[in-house]
Amino acid sequence: MFNLLVVDDEKFAVKGITQGIDWSDLPFMHIYEAFSTEEAKQLMISHKIDVMISDIEMPDASGLKLLEWVKEQSPLTETIFLTGHANFTYAQKAIGLGSFDYLLKPVNHDQLKEIVRKAVHKIQSELELLDYNKTYETYYKHWLDQLPFLVERFWQDVLNGKIPSTQERLQTGFQIYSIPLNAQSQVIPVLISVEQWKEELNARDEEIMEYALRKAGAEMILQDVPGCVIPDQSGFILVLLYIQSGTPISLELNRRCAEYIQACNRFFHCNLSCYIGEMTPVTEIHQVLGTLLGMERNNVTKINCVMNLQTREEQQGSLPSFPLISDWFLLFELGKLNELLGRIHETTDRMQEGGVRSESLEALYYGLIHMVYHVAHKKGLSIQKMFPHDELQDIATATRSLNQLRGWAIRIVSAAIEYMDMHHQDVSAVIAKVQKYMDDHLHEEVNREDIAAFVYLNPAYLSRLFKKETGLSISEYMLSIRMDKAKKLLIESGNKISNVAEVTGYGHFSHFAKMFKRVTGISPQEYRKKFQINKSP
Template identity: 40%
Template structure:
């Protein structure tokens, strides 16, 4: 019979679930409660927990973090998430693909009972003796975290890629292993999300991506392991002992996995299927799969077989972008964007794009853009320093899709700002507005120019053309006018007047004031206040 644990920081919610379900009817003989993650971990250490109902949103440590801890130490425990946030409902079906369920509060007890019955059936099925090859069975029965660390050490060359070194490392860690064992790796690359997701949602979805890979590619973890790499990449390693045509099997599994990810996770994923290798050959095989992934800048949601679909470096002539620089300078933004996109589409049609060529195209196009901005006095590092622009730039060389998205972004942003600069009156007004808002601060000409993304000398030229004075002169005269009004109409201390218009040095303020008024601040106040009293 089975035991169940309810983890929720709301005592009433826990008691409601305990009393609302006929546990014996479901085959549950014991129900435990935990109101904190610490209490839950203590129960796991002292009791056998077959099923865990866990709230996601808890103080200090989330339910997802507890779930990761449980998966590392008690992988046979079936887990069901509870939450009161319907915003994550789109992840419900996705999580179910990974042998988990996701129930919204308030919990409908009939739905909860069905879910628990499903978990009971899964546990009973997993507990049956599964017939594998001799070695595949050993690996399945072993702790997954120990195996994952072993593979990561091979892939990172902490364990040298030699047969004797791998065998010795396995023996040192008490991992059942023989040199004749063979494995088939699949590199899974998450290419992009198709909708905006928060960091919390992304974590849930990445967790579900892993569980879905275990469900579909590994058939509920019966014959392999999913290893988390970096940068949205997973590595599935399958025991290849029991399959005559494992490549065909993996191709079919990856097709189902990609379809599920597009449907439930709103993302593009490509899979790179390697050849059967021995343990000490895994480093070189994963390296080759990584090179294939790196060179795939053209295709989304595609499966590559290393034995037949290798992406080879290509040699193509890039367009002469000096012409595009001139066109951009003359305002032909749309035309340049059209020609650049057409060139990339042509290369796609000819299978003529790899990572190196895409990076060269990106660098040359960026140079053409920056040359145009420099000619117009616009500071590129200021214009494109916002979070959105930086994100577009970081992803630009990942694929042709991302490169075209980046080009559209930088061209449209530059075009909009160039039009603004060329209407110098609007730029001058923005500078004047900025000066008025920050009059009490220690403003410099460079800081003001940065606010409008312009070179300080270029800003000075267009500002003087419009107002008849340099930016620094305008700033001083604005400060002087405010000081005169404050001295004449208020009793503010002169040091406070100086501070109010951005002068930290009282003596410097007095000298500058007298230089332009022939009176020091005290004399100016006395004169104007006496004139007002005579009226």
């Protein structure tokens, strides 16, 4: 609802407008009257006035002076002037000061009402626009606050294949999320893999520490270079450095990563390694990430190291890493058949265009064999049962030509994924083996590296696999079974609490007591006493 003010030093002129015109069909809540400019100012100070009808010639001050004051105090008020003189100078000044319209006396009431109606419509439109702008500003601020998270999600979708790595789709994403790149830009990726937490962490603490690692990575690896730090769903951290015109080619990444590793060792109590990729077009980020994942997967001997593509050949493993297919492992493990078949066609088409030798066919063949054995081992599945007719051993036929290799690869991954879908297990044989090992060595101070060595897996990879299948980290599971054992001994035996600590793998009584209270909320002594009280007749 709106308010109307009529100003004129002639009382009958004011009453003729306020009472002589039927204002009921316009949205006015109040219609005020003023007989001087000072009285009009007082009314405007105490009330919100939306439309003002004013005479220009008044004894105390002109309506033009009043309009100047109104524009300063109430800029949204629309003013309509009335005058008994057809003086163009007045009209020119009124328009220059921003009045809505100008009428000569005697006033035609119908004409005046129509002008007021238009003024109200203009105010309504301006208020709607103002509300829209305020709403837009509010949501725009929320969007800006969420922008870092949105950029992370965008890159995750690109890396996971949810957004195709085409120039058109990437360019659209860069524009939407204000990423300072274009479809022809290049990036340098750095993969960070946490190998060991030196202190036992629960899920919440580990998540907090991983956040701290990402923030430190942005400060120490990116520094003054534009880029972002992305948490990967597999537990890795990926740093992307945006290469722009003027960015120095020599970024001393090896030194930056080495200093980052030292800082993380000291302040975050963890071991980790950095794997540095080459300068890569954004449209080929999948391939270089697959290469870095392959480097990490095959690093079974070194910790707290910096590796780049030049040092890749120094890595050891039961089978060599093949950059072309290293990013297929996760798709195969997750049973993403269509995506994997697309990668097979894409890779073999690229090999066809670039020319291929027999050595390349054999490399791809053995890479696929390695992938199948690796994932089957993780899932505790029998290769003999998966391929009862020795389909994996037909190297002579499979590598006779690129087309034959493509057909063989499609048959192998299709059959393997179908078999894995039919023989899904809640907990794989490998994880069951790990759990039994921890149960058997409960009294010893075993660490993640000991457990990983027992099942011949990389420690970082084992941690991700264990958490994925059980919902708990290795340290959380070990703490759980130790505490269950301790509670049982406290209840059922008369052993000293220090002996209970030793039996459950704690060399220091104080550490045992601290961990026991963290889990149960009370000390071991209080726990035993409480049980005895509850059991007393």
